[in-house]
Amino acid sequence: MIATNNIINSNKSLSVFYTESGYKPLPCIKDRDGIHPYYGFHKTILPMDKVIMVGFGLALLTKNNECLYMYDEMSAPAYANYMSVVQAEELAAADPNHDWRIHLIAPLSELHYQRQGKQNWILYEKGEGFA
Numbered sequence: 001m002i003a004t005n006n007i008i009n010s011n012k013s014l015s016v017f018y019t020e021s022g023y024k025p026l027p028c029i030k031d032r033d034g035i036h037p038y039y040g041f042h043k044t045i046l047p048m049d050k051v052i053m054v055g056f057g058l059a060l061l062t063k064n065n066e067c068l069y070m071y072d073e074m075s076a077p078a079y080a081n082y083m084s085v086v087q088a089e090e091l092a093a094a095d096p097n098h099d100w101r102i103h104l105i106a107p108l109s110e111l112h113y114q115r116q117g118k119q120n121w122i123l124y125e126k127g128e129g130f131a
Contacts, residue, residue, distance in 0.1 A: 023064075023099035025116050026124035046085055046102060046113045046121035053082040057106035057130070061088050063098050089119055107131035 028043040052059045053071045061069035061083065068091070069083050085102070092100040092115050100115035110127035 022097035026114050026122075028122040028124055029126060044123035046123070048085050048089065048119055050085045051082045052085060052088060052102055052104070054104050054106040058103070059105070060101075060103040061091075062101045062103065063092075063095070065099070085121065089115075089121075093118065105130065 052061055052069065056073055059069075059071040059082075060067055069088070071082050088100070088102060092098075096115075102113040102121060104111045104113075106129050108129045108131060110125075110129045111123060112125040113121040114124050116122050
């Protein structure tokens, strides 16, 4: 949705939208498609059909930096207690004027998403994980 902070500052309608929403949108990461790397860059949006979990590591849903949901393999060994992105979206849609984020932290991958509108969870940061 938004690629740089300059766009927010230069587009008054977007500035008003984000001022009224109650949080600061973070710029999305432009990433290459792993299957078709020559198609250029695209912004990464978390699919609604995913679950908020990692096989080994930590997965979080936060609202204004307060943890509402946490998954790790020790707290939910039966793999039955995980939340889907759809469920997170339902919570966020009911209270949208906050900074909603999903964090997926694994040994070789770290992905952080921010909700920026209806069903629009934008990748704003990624890393190499904790291993």
